[in-house]
Amino acid sequence: MIMNKSTNDWNRGGLPVWAYGNPQLSELEKERVFRRHWLCAGHVSEIPNAGDYFCFDAADERALVMRGADNEIRVFHNLCRHRGSRVTAERSGHCRSAIVCPFHGWSYNLDGSLRTVAAPKSFPDIDKSRFGLKPVEHEIWHGLVFVRFKGGGPSVAETMAPFEAEAAPYKLADMEPIGDYYEVRLPIDWKAVVDIDNEGYHVPIGHPSLHQLFGPNYVDEAPRGGISRSFSAFQETGARLWSVRHYLNLLPEAEHLPESHRRAWLYLSVFPASVLSFYPDSFEYYQMLPLGPEECLVRGREYALPDARREMRAARYLCQRINNHTSKEDNQLMMWFREGMKSSAFDGLILSDLERGVRAYHDQLRELMPILERAEPPSPGEIEAELNGSAGN
């Protein structure tokens, strides 16, 4: 790639160090960033039959995604109206005709309406119509179930519109899981995970396998309406690692995709933290969620169109192998970055033009939480006051 000499016309600093691992800011982020934006909860193929469900927890909220007897997918707060228990004990499963709370046994119909109260004579008359499970706003985009715990703002379809034509040929809605759902807890602020995902500058050194697959073709684009796009045509020759070489050799022609995407990788990152990663043979969503100021969860799953051909199975295995290496490498790199910030010698960062995505993401956070403009840590009371000002609907 030929680059013009860089100029000094943009701010190359990152977020202030105090913004990482800050307990009060973590609460503000849950409220402003995670409850008020669309989050990818899962895929419709996980709940093919009436009564199938999966759960999705984020930012101290709990969602229950349920396929009803009428085949409709609904999303509820996983919150019993009696005393707030979860109404499903497992992460995913099947309810025959009712959802029965594991605490005292109140039951709900699959459409969320209250069905029975345990020991009803122990209560005065209860108006059942007032005690159904509370709905959560949701939208299904190409088979992916997005939820938004607090409303307002554009729909998923509107947000994704600039990328609709590019994503549609992958036929995500027809895909099935090809791997287990995974969750990884990391002892690190979630923003450190997103930071590393927002730049490809580290790929040539930090990800040897991925770099052999992409070569110099990798490009990160500036975000558009909260979506960041990266793209790389595969580098067809010169791979030394056997997994990359064999992946390139075995990968069958993806006839459902346009020529430009048959041997290429596409990455769409949906603000705040849902990543859609498309290969010609498979698709993965993953997501970073805060669990606390210095703990986060990375969760996701891989999917593909039904295809039992041996060469396709082998290509998918190799693709997963390359991606597993990449995420292990990222985990190490982000830990070193986060540790470095705690050092007395750390005095900020200087971003390359190839890391503009980090700055652009931080700008979106600054817009939602102007307190991030402060170089010095604000007092806990100041962040709390900002949080109290925004906690309503």
Ligand code: FES
């Ligand atoms: S909390 Fe669900 S029945 Fe009591």
Ligand SMILES: [Fe+2]
């Ligand atoms: Fe990486």
